Amino acid sequence: MSTRPPATAGPTPGADGPSPGTGGAVPARPRLTVGSLAQLKATGMPITMVTAYDFPSARVAQDADVDVVLVGDSAAMTVLGHDSTLPVGMTEMLVLAAAVRRGLRTPLLVADLPFGSYERSDEHAIDNAQRFVKEAGADAVKLERGGTSADRARAIVAAGIPVMGHVGLTPQTAGQLGGFRAQGRTASGATRIAEEALALQESGCFALVLEAIPAAVTEQLMPYLHVPVIGIGAGPATDGQVLVFHDLLGMSAGKPARFVKRYADLHEQMVRAVGRYAEEVRIGKYPGPEHTYGIDAEELRAFRESLAARAD
Numbered sequence: 001m002s003t004r005p006p007a008t009a010g011p012t013p014g015a016d017g018p019s020p021g022t023g024g025a026v027p028a029r030p031r032l033t034v035g036s037l038a039q040l041k042a043t044g045m046p047i048t049m050v051t052a053y054d055f056p057s058a059r060v061a062q063d064a065d066v067d068v069v070l071v072g073d074s075a076a077m078t079v080l081g082h083d084s085t086l087p088v089g090m091t092e093m094l095v096l097a098a099a100v101r102r103g104l105r106t107p108l109l110v111a112d113l114p115f116g117s118y119e120r121s122d123e124h125a126i127d128n129a130q131r132f133v134k135e136a137g138a139d140a141v142k143l144e145r146g147g148t149s150a151d152r153a154r155a156i157v158a159a160g161i162p163v164m165g166h167v168g169l170t171p172q173t174a175g176q177l178g179g180f181r182a183q184g185r186t187a188s189g190a191t192r193i194a195e196e197a198l199a200l201q202e203s204g205c206f207a208l209v210l211e212a213i214p215a216a217v218t219e220q221l222m223p224y225l226h227v228p229v230i231g232i233g234a235g236p237a238t239d240g241q242v243l244v245f246h247d248l249l250g251m252s253a254g255k256p257a258r259f260v261k262r263y264a265d266l267h268e269q270m271v272r273a274v275g276r277y278a279e280e281v282r283i284g285k286y287p288g289p290e291h292t293y294g295i296d297a298e299e300l301r302a303f304r305e306s307l308a309a310r311a312d
């Protein structure tokens with residue numbers, strides 16, 4: 001069982017109930033920890049991760065029983081409508097992460113340190129990582145690239161907060177990488193990614209994300225990586241996969257990345273539902289009697305008299 005109380009009042013209905021088919025005798029899956037991910041890697045059980053940015057998307061991740069939920073800085077694009085991840089800051093990320101926390105019970109909650117929140121100094125990076133833990137209830141934070149980022153990772157880990165590293169296509173520095181395009185497609189490019197991944201691992205990161213690199217590069221790299229590796233566009237050799245919530249549900253605008261598989265077309269479904277609602281309002285079909293409130297006939301009569309008296 002969880003060693004922490006449920007995150008909130010208003011938990012996902014059924015989220016901490018018994019598992020289906022257990023007759024109610026078996027408690028819900030315990031809350032995942034950094035250690036559980038290492039255990040999944042050790043046993044060869046693929047790790048499942050998805051982004052979430054608010055209470056309803058967190059409830060979906062909870063009820064779908066994924067292992068890890070990332071409050072990604074991709075929020076800048078998926079929920080705030082920017083065309084890069086750069087504009088989002090700690091203020092916005094803290095609001096989103098706290099909402100996600102309220103919808104989650106069992107998955108590990110990781111929050112993306114946004115652009116500008118960790119580069120300046122170890123102290124600044126620790127401050128912001130601590131804000132995610134203290135103010136939003138995050139379990140861990142994620143940061144991009146090796147180099148000085150690996151030093152920041154080491155400092156945050158030393159301060160007691162688990163860090164996930166992210167290499168390959170790192171959207172916060174996409175400008176230097178030629179845009180949103182696959183990385184590590186040359187020997188030198190792949191070597192740079194390997195060096196960054198190893199530096200982050202050496203710094204004490206509990207897990208790594210590999211984004212948009214050739215599957216064969218991932219395959220060569222995996223034997224050197226002893227922490228759980230989560231891929232997004234990195235092929236099948238990783239210990240798990242992550243996708244952006246809006247991408248896999250068909251809710252994101254624009255051309256999806258090559259690695260995106262759409263498991264639903266929710267944008268289309270939502271447009272149809274809202275369109276039907278608007279149409280029913282226009283033709284007077286909504287609201288129906290079942291959506292309206294009644295009043296006692298005597299109370300209504302008295303009310304009409306009171307109105308009439310006012311008008312006199």
Ligand SMILES: Nc1nc(=O)c2c([nH]1)NC[C@@H]1CN(c3ccc(C(=O)N[C@@H](CCC(=O)O)C(=O)O)cc3)CN21
Nearest residue numbers: 074077078169171180181182212244247252257258259
């Ligand atoms: N909704 C969403 N999903 C994501 O996965 C995501 C974001 N947003 N925002 C930040 C980055 C950007 N992402 C991307 C975007 C495109 C490719 C991609 O596959 N690009 C193609 C075409 C590049 C080109 O125009 O040359 C490629 O083959 O690399 C990869 C990652 C991943 N991240």
Ligand SMILES: CC(C)C(=O)C(=O)O
Nearest residue numbers: 051072073074112209
């Ligand atoms: C795609 C994942 C790894 C991410 O960093 C994000 O959503 O911001």
Ligand SMILES: [Mg+2]
Nearest residue numbers: 072073074112
């Ligand atoms: Mg991110």
